[in-house]
Amino acid sequence: MDFTEDQIQRYSRHILLQDVGVEGQEKISNGKVLIVGAGGLGAPVALYLAAAGVGTIGIIDGDVVDLSNLQRQVIHFTPDVNKPKVISAKEKINLLNPDVKVNTYYDLLTAANALEIIKDYDFIVDGTDNFPVKFLINDACVKAGKPFSHGGILRFDGQAITVLPGTTACYRCVFHSPPPANAVPTCSEAGVLGAIAGILGTIQATEVLKYLTGVGNLLTDRLLTFNAKTMEFRNIKVKHNHKCQVCGDHPTITELVDYEQATCEIKTNH
Amino acid sequence: MLTTIAKIMGSILVNGKAQEVELPVSLIELIKKNNVEQPEMVSIQINGEFVDRSAFETTQINDNDEVDFLYFMGGGSRC
Numbered sequence: 001m002d003f004t005e006d007q008i009q010r011y012s013r014h015i016l017l018q019d020v021g022v023e024g025q026e027k028i029s030n031g032k033v034l035i036v037g038a039g040g041l042g043a044p045v046a047l048y049l050a051a052a053g054v055g056t057i058g059i060i061d062g063d064v065v066d067l068s069n070l071q072r073q074v075i076h077f078t079p080d081v082n083k084p085k086v087i088s089a090k091e092k093i094n095l096l097n098p099d100v101k102v103n104t105y106y107d108l109l110t111a112a113n114a115l116e117i118i119k120d121y122d123f124i125v126d127g128t129d130n131f132p133v134k135f136l137i138n139d140a141c142v143k144a145g146k147p148f149s150h151g152g153i154l155r156f157d158g159q160a161i162t163v164l165p166g167t168t169a170c171y172r173c174v175f176h177s178p179p180p181a182n183a184v185p186t187c188s189e190a191g192v193l194g195a196i197a198g199i200l201g202t203i204q205a206t207e208v209l210k211y212l213t214g215v216g217n218l219l220t221d222r223l224l225t226f227n228a229k230t231m232e233f234r235n236i237k238v239k240h241n242h243k244c245q246v247c248g249d250h251p252t253i254t255e256l257v258d259y260e261q262a263t264c265e266i267k268t269n270h
Numbered sequence: 271m272l273t274t275i276a277k278i279m280g281s282i283l284v285n286g287k288a289q290e291v292e293l294p295v296s297l298i299e300l301i302k303k304n305n306v307e308q309p310e311m312v313s314i315q316i317n318g319e320f321v322d323r324s325a326f327e328t329t330q331i332n333d334n335d336e337v338d339f340l341y342f343m344g345g346g347s348r349c
Contacts, residue, residue, distance in 0.1 A: 129344045152343025159343045178321070179342050218337050223340060234286055236338050241320055 004050030039129035043075035060105035072194030111256035124148035132259035168220035173241035280333035
């Protein structure tokens with residue numbers, strides 16, 4: 001890839017980094033990253049990856065912008081209220097960096113479309129707020145061998161882990177199975193300090209750029225947790241769980257499942 | 271003859287922080303002691319090994335154990 005003079009100027013602070021350089025910037029520019037959810041986490045991830053010049057950014061989200069989103073979802077502005085989040089996000093990315101190709105999916109990620117959508121990407125970012133989809137992303141990525149970053153935030157806390165399927169502990173190795181519906185509050189119910197989304201999202205964006213460039217050690221086999229009240233960060237070592245239902249010695253999950261939909265199906269069948 | 275069993279104090283790490291506990295103590299008692307609101311919503315490892323949720327009641331904590339409570343955390347966008 002030959003960079004234009006403008007591109008060399010645009011990416012000069014990356015190119016200056018000894019660990020990145022022109023070669024690393026080329027890897028970033030050739031990178032294809034899918035962001036699931038254009039909300040609190042997806043917003044900073046999308047902005048930083050766009051600024052970094054990631055070649056292709058896919059964004060999937062089935063929601064429209066709500067006024068209550070703007071406290072933390074920094075890619076959406078006041079005039080975007082009621083606009084599909086994927087369109088609002090695409091518009092900002094195009095303005096920030098016309099080098100980036102943006103694919104939008106105005107849809108929910110489901111067991112039916114997950115493998116088809118993720119197959120074209122090098123890395124997946126989980127920026128979703130609910131556990132059925134978090135487990136779906138995990139299982140789809142493990143099945144497809146796609147690396148991904150899990151991120152979660154609630155109130156004043158955040159957590160992240162990067163998963164390299166087949167090599168490192170997956171989300172299910174640590175959390176086993178989704179909690180019962182509504183047992184764990186979501187941000188929409190319990191609240192979240194807006195800036196926490198920025199802290200966690202930029203950690204996820206950093207992991208993407210590290211993965212694409214091969215720089216440093218990824219956040220694998222350790223769960224990063226932080227609490228904003230104390231500003232304490234902690235790395236908890238975790239390891240591949242041999243009993244894991246999706247990547248353990250005897251996996252029992254061979255097909256992707258929409259947990260909430262599966263429950264509905266059982267109800268209608270009986 | 272006295273048959274009272276003396277409580278032994280043990281020192282463990284809970285989420286990286288030192289905690290003094292009376293031994294013997296079961297994992298479920300430790301969960302209560304640490305005010306985990308919903309024990310079914312936490313993943314637990316002891317000395318780096320995950321504990322099956324079904325074994326929370328029967329698992330005993332030993333002196334110098336490192337216990338990590340890992341909480342489910344959502345956030346982000348409905349998708």
